Structure formats: structure tokens, C-alpha cells
Amino acid sequence: MKAFTCLAIDLGATSGRTILSTFDGEKVSMREVSRFANPMIPMGGHLFWDLPALYHEVLGALRQVAKEGVELSSIGVDTWGCDFAFFGKDGQLLSLPYCYRDSHTEGAQERYFKKHDKRELYERTGIQFMDFNSIFQLDTLRRGKCTALDAADKILFIPDALTYMLTGKAVCEYTVASTSQLLNPHTGELDRKLIRSVGLRRRRFRKMVQPGTVVGRLSEQVRAATGLDKVKLVAVAGHDTASAVAAVPASTPDYAYLSCGTWSLLGIESPRPVITAESYSGNFTNEGGVDGTTRFLKNICGLWLLEQVRGELSDAPSDIAALSALCEKSAFDGLLNPDDPSFAHPDSMKAAIDAYFSDRQEAGPACAADYVRCIFRSLARRYAEILERLKEFSPHPISCLHVIGGGSLNPYLMQYTADAIGLPVICGPAEGTALGNTLMQLRAAGKLKNLQEMRAVSRASVELKEYKPKNQ
Numbered sequence: 001m002k003a004f005t006c007l008a009i010d011l012g013a014t015s016g017r018t019i020l021s022t023f024d025g026e027k028v029s030m031r032e033v034s035r036f037a038n039p040m041i042p043m044g045g046h047l048f049w050d051l052p053a054l055y056h057e058v059l060g061a062l063r064q065v066a067k068e069g070v071e072l073s074s075i076g077v078d079t080w081g082c083d084f085a086f087f088g089k090d091g092q093l094l095s096l097p098y099c100y101r102d103s104h105t106e107g108a109q110e111r112y113f114k115k116h117d118k119r120e121l122y123e124r125t126g127i128q129f130m131d132f133n134s135i136f137q138l139d140t141l142r143r144g145k146c147t148a149l150d151a152a153d154k155i156l157f158i159p160d161a162l163t164y165m166l167t168g169k170a171v172c173e174y175t176v177a178s179t180s181q182l183l184n185p186h187t188g189e190l191d192r193k194l195i196r197s198v199g200l201r202r203r204r205f206r207k208m209v210q211p212g213t214v215v216g217r218l219s220e221q222v223r224a225a226t227g228l229d230k231v232k233l234v235a236v237a238g239h240d241t242a243s244a245v246a247a248v249p250a251s252t253p254d255y256a257y258l259s260c261g262t263w264s265l266l267g268i269e270s271p272r273p274v275i276t277a278e279s280y281s282g283n284f285t286n287e288g289g290v291d292g293t294t295r296f297l298k299n300i301c302g303l304w305l306l307e308q309v310r311g312e313l314s315d316a317p318s319d320i321a322a323l324s325a326l327c328e329k330s331a332f333d334g335l336l337n338p339d340d341p342s343f344a345h346p347d348s349m350k351a352a353i354d355a356y357f358s359d360r361q362e363a364g365p366a367c368a369a370d371y372v373r374c375i376f377r378s379l380a381r382r383y384a385e386i387l388e389r390l391k392e393f394s395p396h397p398i399s400c401l402h403v404i405g406g407g408s409l410n411p412y413l414m415q416y417t418a419d420a421i422g423l424p425v426i427c428g429p430a431e432g433t434a435l436g437n438t439l440m441q442l443r444a445a446g447k448l449k450n451l452q453e454m455r456a457v458s459r460a461s462v463e464l465k466e467y468k469p470k471n472q
Contacts, residue, residue, distance in 0.1 A: 004073055004447055007033070007065060008437035009058055009162070011079040012240060013100075013262050014038055014307060016054060018061035019431060020070065021438040023447060027461040028438055030431060034061045040099045047103075047345075048096035049158070051085055055165050059225055062218075066227035073445060075166070075218075076236035076437045077159040078243045081179030081287075082134050085161040086152035091168065095148035097158065100132035101345040104144070108136035111143070116197055119280065124191050126275040126286030127181040128299065134180035138198040155204045159238035166233055169216035170206045173235045175242035177208065178288035185273040185286050185294065211237040211246075211290050212444045236440035237290055241265045241297075243436030244404045246290045246451065247429060249459040254396045256387060258417075259432070260407025262304045264338075264379060266386050267297025268394045282389055290440070291451045296393060298386045301338045303407055305375045308349035316368035323372060327412045330369035334362060335378045372412075380416035387421050400424045404432030411467075418467040429462040 004023040008030075010016065018033040036057045040047045058077075065072055086094040098104070108131050109118075118129070127133060134157075141149045149155075156164055157176040164170045177183045177190065182205075184191040192202050209215070217230040237243040244259045245267075259265040273286040274296045287295040310316055310323060317323050336356050346352035353371065357364030365371040383401075391398055400423055407413055408427035418425040429435050439454040448454050 004442065004445060005070055006074045006076065006438060006441045007061070007072055008236075008434040008441070009061070009075065009077040010240065010243075010431075010434045010437060011038060011054060011077070011158070011162075012433075013080045016057060017434065018058065019434040019438070020065065021434070023438070023442055023457070026457070028435060028457060029461070030434060030438070033064055040101060041096065043096075047099040047101055049083065049099050051093065051097055051158075051161065055162060058162065058166070059222070062222070062226035062228055072228060072231050074214075074232040074234050074441045076234045076441045077162045078236055078238050078240045078433055078437050079158040079162070079176070081157070081176055081239045081241070082132055082137070084134060084137075084155050084157050086148040087154040087156065087161070087164065087170075088151055089153040093165075094151055097161070098137060098141070100137070103345065105131040105136050105140050107131075108140045112136055112139050121181065121194070122280050123275060124184055124194060125181045126185050126273045126279070127179070128283045128285035130299065135182050135194060135198060138200065142199045152204060154206060155200070156206065157238065160206075160235075163215055163233050163235065166218055166222050167216035168219045169233070171209045171213070171215050171235060172206045173213075173238035174208060174210050175288040175290075176238035177205075178286075179239055183288070185275075185288065209235050211235060211242070211440050214444055232444075234441045234444040236437045239287065240433045242287065242289055242295065243434075243440065244432040245269065245295055245436070246439060246454055247432045247436035247458045248402045248404060249428065249455055249462060249464065250402055251455070251459065254399045256390055256394070256398050256401050258383065258401055258403045259405050260302060260403050260413075261405040262302055262307060264300040264302030264383070264407070265297050266300060266383055266390070267295050268390050268398070270294045270296045270393075270395065274393050279393065284389075284393070290454075293451070296390075298390075300379070300382055300386065301343055302379065305338060305343060305349060305353075305379075306372065308346075309353065309371055309375070312348060312350040313368040313371060316372075323368070324376075324410050324412050326369035327373045327376060330367070330373040332365055332370035332373050334364060334374055335381055336374065338375075338378055338382050376410075376413045376416050379413065380420040383417055384420040398423070400426055403427045404429060406430055414467045415470070418469045419471060422469050422471070424469075425467040426464055427467065428464040429458065435461065
């Protein structure tokens, strides 16, 4: 068969990348076209995402692909969840999107629940409670009389916003919408009662589409600016974790997954939402997946801790591999809770960690090696705690943990995790999100039929590494 080539635009909350993928009928080969930072922009007392800069980076990648003479079949965009952009009736971006780490949503849940029932919100959505969920962001902006919100004709989640900027076609992709705490997983649609609770109407969020939908083609302006032809834009699993989970190279259902990056998302795949008194009390979340599956999971504050503290450690190497290897030089046994609110977005992560131990009258880390070992071992312990809870909800026994994302390349974190959970840890693909993005584009093109075929291609495309518990 003729090789199929597509571009996966994969944007995370700290960096972005564009990946050129080629499918030969059996496996996918991937090549990085570009990689760039995605910093939060402090401005006017808030934190924003520079969406025009991200769009500029995407255009640059498209130009490079055109320059190389690549025959591109399609493009797909995935990003982080919860955040959104406002567009006017004339199609113009009305403001930079607020960043979910902005402090304006502190206390947002308490304000919302003064008028609305917390248990009902969970039963309608199955989403865990976090201040930055879209429903609380929108409620905060409405209370603050945000002029961009008032003027918005279209409210688009970030992957849909970029797709709109590239094609002029506005949609609401299911998996990223499911992170908002506005979507009812039983109906597969945004809940009109919840939308009204934040003073909005359903029409502003545009038509719901499932992963694998062809949204449109590159606009005339984008084609002129990049040199590409009328390439199709596919609504892949727009939430990056949904794309990553679609690429889990599992052949049997008896596993849990960990998408390990800035955030750690630890969960299981369920054929239906799990919305019970137990899931409510444990604050577990139900997010949309491919082929009607539910990603039943827990958000854990992942490598954000290391990403933020590394620049503050004067004795730390800049190379991430060398930094991780410092674990060998430390015997520090202190542990912290990665999900403590003090680590959400402190002015200084090092000071926040120091205060955490000081407040508990415990000895804290003394050098870079101690901080790194502490973070890795604390994450591993947290994974073990959550995995034990997930076993109570899983329809299958859990015999291993599949780890996808950049964190899967960290041998220290992975071995600590295997030791903590007492199960094999199977690592790869590191670029799981981009691979899942690609696999969904293959589905849209009719090259693959279902999730099982997608995962078979994933297994054929990557080299996996397994870590076994040392105490077994």
C-alpha cells in the first residue's frame, strides 16, 4: 500500500511539538518537525496562554513540511484540557485564553456551590472537583464581568480553537469537552442545565463531534501562508491524555495506565462511566475516550514539581538525565504529597517543598539529589495509593501498569514506581500522545477500523521497556 503521512500537533502545558508520522501498513514511524516552549504569560494580574504564538509555531511547522515536499494527508491537534478561547462573530480571537493555573479560580468551587448542589454536579458529569475545571473558570469569569466572555460568539477548547484558526470550522470535540465538567457522559452532550448555571447557552460551544471526524481543510489564507494544499483537519482525541491512552500498546484489558508528564494521569479504561458514592468520595474522574470508552482516572500533580524546582537548585545539572541520576547520590527518605495545594503554582517550588517539611517538623531536602529523590519516590508512593483504589473499580484484575509519555523514559522514577506498586511497569511509547493522535488520523482515513487495531499498530511501532519490582 502507499505510505500514509500525517502531522500530529501535540501541545502540552509546558511545551509543544509537531510530529510527522508515516504509516506503511504495519507500523508508524515518527519524526519530530519542531519543538517549542509553551510558557504561561503573566499579564494584568493573571496568567494566560499565548495562543497566537502557538498558532505561529504550528504555521512554521506546516511551512517546513511544505518545504520538504511532503505529501501530507491530514493534520490533527491535541492539547491539555479545561482551558478555552473566545472568538467573536467576525472570527477574531477576543483575548488570550486564561491559564488553568491562574489564581483567580482559588475558592471558585465554594462560590459556585453556594447556589448549586455539589453531589448533583458530580452525578451529572462524573468529573473530579478541581478549581480549574472549565465550569468553575467560566463561573469565575462571569462573576468578574469578563468582557471577552460577554462578547464571545464561540467558546472553543484549545485544540478546537487551533483547528478553527487553521480551517475556519468551529466544533466541540468530545474528549476535550469531557474535561470541562460541563459534559454529561450518559448523553454524550454538554449539559444545558450546567451551561445555564454559569449564565451561558449551548450554541456558544458549537457542534459536538467524536474523535475521527474530518472537520474541514486548511483555509485559503493558511494554504497561502504555508505552501500546503487543501489538507484535511481531523478532530482526533483532542485531549492529550485521550490520545495517549488510545496508543497504549496493550493486548489484554488487565492493565492500568499512567500518562506521565507535567501531570500524572493514572487510571483504567472502562466501557461505561463509573459514577457511584465511592467514586464521588474518592474524587475520581470520568473522561471521554475513543470508541465510547471512559477514562476513569485520577489527576496527580506529576513532573510539574521537578520542572519547577530544577531551575532553583544551584547544584543541579541542566541535563534532565544527569539530574535524575542524582537519585543515586541521595539517601533522603522524606516523602511529600504531590497533590498538596501548596504545590499548585507557588512563586518558588523549592520554598514550597521546604515549607511542607518545616510545617510538619520534619527534616527536608538538603541538596539537589535529595529534592529529585524525594519527588520521584513521592510520586511513586502516590501512584501506589491511587492504584489500590482503582483496583476496587476495575472490571478486570490489574496485572501491570502501562506508562506512556516523557516520564516513561526516566529509569529512576519507573523503578521506584514498580517497587511501590509491586507490579511490572511497561514503558512506552514516550511520544504516546502524538502516536495516538496519528492513529486517530489513520482511523479517519479508513486505514484502521477500531481501538484494537490502533493498539496493535502501536505495539508494532514502539520498543517497550519493562521494570519489575526489585522485592519480587
